[in-house]
Amino acid sequence: MKQMFIEFLGPVSLYYGFGIKIITATILGLLIGYDREKKMKSAGLKTNMLICLGACMYTAVSLIASGDVATADPNRTAAQIVSGIGFLGAGAIIQSRGSVVGMTTAATIWLVAAIGMVVGMGYPVVATIFTVTVLLVLTFIGPIYTLLERKGDEKTVHLEILSKGGVKNSVKEVVLQEVDVIHEIYEKIVDPNSNQRLLNIYITLHPRRVPMLMEELGTIIQVKKVNYHFASNEDYSEDSNS
The missing domain is CATH 3.30.70.260 (ACT domain)
Structure with a gap:
């Protein structure tokens, strides 16, 4: 039976590994999505969950394919994920009709995809630490910056x-x-x-x-x-x- 790698667990069964990755990606995408949703951003709960889950699945499938097909290269899939997320990020900026706004939303979309890719590679704990760091930046940098101003x-x-x-x-x-x-x-x-x-x-x-x-x-x-x-x-x- 096929196996996949999960951080701290080592090789596990394919379906067990997929289950861990899907649940982790969904929860981490939900956490960041909730933060954006409550701040009334265009890329909210569902968008961030789907981006994280999609990046996770593409990465996980590419790793499986690389084990079955000698010519398969998982790095190419990762590169295509980054390119695709670039289009979504550009859309978040263009949505504001010519003004240079939406940069934080675009950066968040980019980071959520990275979190999904880390989960897809089998490192849910690293992805969780990454998510907490992103949430800390989104939550506290603004207030700290305000306090420093006179x-x-x-x-x-x-x-x-x-x-x-x-x-x-x-x-x-x-x-x-x-x-x-x-x-x-x-x-x-x-x-x-x-x-x-x-x-x-x-x-x-x-x-x-x-x-x-x-x-x-x-x-x-x-x-x-x-x-x-x-x-x-x-x-x-x-x-x-x-």
Whole structure:
């Protein structure tokens, strides 16, 4: 009976090995997918689970094929996985309509595929450590970066978000991950026929954090365009009353 290698277990039966790999890849993809889903990213729970599972299966099958066919090369399959993930990552960036946003989402997709490949090679513990590291980066780097910035350098920022349909709650959730208080938020219907809306938000934020916030907002599915400019502290009250 055919066998495959699993870290710390050595050679195990084919079906037992596949079972371990499938379950591990699904769980690790789910963990990263949940983090992205709760942050309202376009590549969420299902996408990350499928990417991790697919990369795992392609890698595992290529290793089996290399044992059966003398000319088979598992490295070629790994290279094709990386190429295919490149297209998915490019799609995550292009989705934001020309703005340079979605880089974190694209990088996460790339890393999830790498995690799946590590599982497929038979190293579930290494893949788990890798996943925990990715989650730590996604969770804590932003807050640490914010703490290192000086409060005195913060400015009032006016965000203008054009969307198809209401995105007020989704936008508030993303913005409140970066700031403690939203000074003003109001929505105007630009085109009733197409349900286009313009959401205006005034917040206080460090200038270097603005591009990262723009990237986060640009990945919300219904958002079509995001603009910003720096305003004085009095501008938001005047604008909302006009």
